[in-house]
Amino acid sequence: MTVESPANPRDLTDSPEQTAQLEHTWHSPGGFIGWFTHVNQRMIGKRFIITAFIFFLLAGILGVLMRLQLAGPEQQLFGPELYNQFFTMHGTVMMFFFAIPVMEGFAIYFVPLMIGTRDMAFPRLNAFGYYVYLIGGIVLIGSLLLNMAPNAGWFNYVPLASKEYTPGYGVDVWTTMITFIEVSALTAAVELIVTTLRMRAPGMSLNRMPLFVWAALVMSFMIVFAMPAVIVSSTLLILDRLVDTQFFIVESGGEPLLWQHLFWYFGHPEVYIILVPALGMISTIIITFTGRPIYGYTALVLSVVAIGFVSFGLWVHHMFTTGLPQLGMSFFTAASATIAIPSGVQIFCWIASLWGARIRFATPMLWVLGFFAIFVIGGLTGVMVASIPFDTQVHDTFFLVAHFHYVLIGGAVFPLIGATYYWWPKITGRMMSEAAGKWSFWLAFIGFNVTFFPMHQLGLEGMPRRIYTYVEEMGWSELNLLATVGALVLATGFGITLVNAIWSLFRGQRAEPNPWGAPTLEWAADSPPASYNFRHIPVVKSRWPLWDWERDRERGVVTGLRNDRREVVLTSILDARPIGVQVLPEPTIWPFVSAVAASLGFVGIIFHPIFFVIAFFLVFFSLVAWFWPRRPWRKD
């Protein structure tokens, strides 16, 4: 393996045969069975993204149905039982089955491309994580269709979620599927951390890493530290429900608040796990559409890292009304307000970067500008609810519903849709329609504000969350009707993007490798990328390699990697000096088989504990097959 700097990589001695051989090596098998053997990062990333958007659609439909019910007082479209399932599923699916997986999906797809490598560190683990996620999601949606969906809220507080108050399978499904999805998130996180730290292109030292990669790295570390808390809490709950342990049962000395501490110790970082990658997307889009380096790279990175740290010190602000001691809770007021500083630093770094730039107002940039307007309001209401006395008035009201939709839709979904428009040509090789993109943005932006802004007032006027109806005398009818109208406009806006995406697959204009003139490495690959991502692993000299290449008319590449097996370059953690070559595994069915075996256990224990034992052995044998030693030297 050597590092070279030819004037043009095409001058390298690549015979068509060699390229064909490389293509063959990295090829993902076709056919129905073949589909389940894919391990390539782009295949898995794409599946994560598509599956997550399908869940977004389903949970969004539930949201619209809830808005229809609340459009007027004492409406009876749905009874309380069904409505309670709806809001439980809306929250659960949005948080666990859409927001985290879609961010992971984009990270899995784009981190290897942005750091200039050919796959992720553990491709088979990646595939396992996806199947676990897919099966978990199907079971959860299936439970809604069978009318046995969970109905104890996405936060699933005990004792309401205990067997005594919520019998039936709903909460069991919730609990096991949450554990399941966390396993999937952890595999992706470990994967992303190792890939980012050890597989960056030579020369891409940590301080040259694209900001989205930084964001994905911080997100992954947060997942590693946050998810175990919810795995522990949901495991304690499922034990309470299935084998009558008494962790949360007051009569036996159990403690309901234990659940809340564990859940929010995960639940608050969760919000930032969703937000942080979106911040990376914003930086990425701003750099490309201003066409110049971003101001405050270091400040932006440190802000994201700071948000990651501080987010673990905020969980009690979800519990200000539980009667914990005032002085102790005050700490969480201060910590929550502290988040305003790294958020403010980022906002103003972006403003400084946009200042006087000649901005191209393409669709991705519009979604980012929409982010600013919405996220600032969401952030400010976030500071408000950090106050204990104020929070006691608005906690669990529609004010909170407004607040976190401003943060999550404005802060995460808007940048996410922008990033989808931005990266769509790279993923599919086609451009989405700009005109439809702008219609979609304006409808979503207007619809969003009409839906959620009135909810601030509804909350202050005393309307609690999670109510399936309200009596007419409360005077909440007009604003609720307004919010429902807004929800329909918002749904139309998102719907246009969906239609646009499908349309573009067939009719979209073909995309160049770098249609936006972006500076990061993913745009050096073909659109869509070849199976091996890069014909030659690039060498990087600054934060903006593609702009360097354009200016210098030369680019460095790594040569000497073998074409007949899946080789990637390993580099050092800080400076990305090349230190070795790793051979990655080939497609295999075993991650899928393991995921099915594990699912059998997770779903089965809802009905009988014996499934745990059966699945244990099935998973054991599938893992043996999965890890059966490869002998790559035999091919030599």
Added chain:
Amino acid sequence: MSLKKVYRKTGWLGAVVLLLTACEGSQSALDPAGSAAELIARLWWPTLFVATLVTLLVLTLLAVAVFRAHKKHAELPLSVRQSRNLVIAGGIILPLAATIPFALSSFSIGRTIHAPLPDDALTVEVIGKQWWWEVHYLDEAGDRIATTANEIHIPVDEPIRFLLSSDNVIHSFWVPNLQGKTDMIPGRTNLTSMTADEPGVYRGQCAEYCGTQHALMAFLLVAEAPEAFDDWLAHQRQPAREPATDAQARGREVFLEAECADCHTIRGTPADGEDGPDLTHIASRQTLAGATVPNRIGHLGGWITDPQHIKPGNKMPPSELSPEELQTLLGYLESLE
């Protein structure tokens, strides 16, 4: 396409205007009638003002940033030093300047709200049920002296201590016009206090999701002059009045013989069930079914024959009474003032 529309925050300004004008209600944090709610509202309005200013400032800066070089031939960027100063001013000084006074006033208000009550303050014990509120008045020794449900009376201008608990799932006790909410958590007794400054009827509602009928779990809080309150409490302490007519006596028989008495208590009669609200003085209450419908004879009859219609999923079973039995039962219950 012009981007100017980005900054015309559609639906946003209009809603602010709404927010400033329409804020009256019997269940509204913006229409305080008690000292705690008053303090919190006093924190809210300046906070809203500052937050609006910050929003306008950030969005104005963003608009300037974005349109400065729009349709010009060259970029008009900030220098590195200007950028640094902008980030320090906007990203560090502005948040600190806004949040430090906010946090300090929040702490100070929290201290005032949670100041210890005088030992002889009237104490009301409220227990969250699925999906109604059990209310006990305690004497100074902490013994229950009167029991009612879904309607709490308090004297004005006097701090009242509330002991909040639950023997089932978590609920949250909230009267927005008077005080923020406090959760009712099984295994704990939480404490809150309220002082009503003006007489009035305020509505409270459960604010923690507690199962099927969380939506219709409300109550009334009646703040009245101390003399009126004393009369009310003295009356509530009495056992139920004896039937004055034969029809009422037959109604009481119906009550005791049907399954009513398994769940409900009428003090002064053998009915001592504890699963449902105490009905000793039911006719004195303004509402039924957790402040869902007014307490009129039509609603009461409808509630007894088909409670699942008014409040689906609630724990009261339908009664199979003949029309005549129902009439006498209603007559008896109507007499329980």
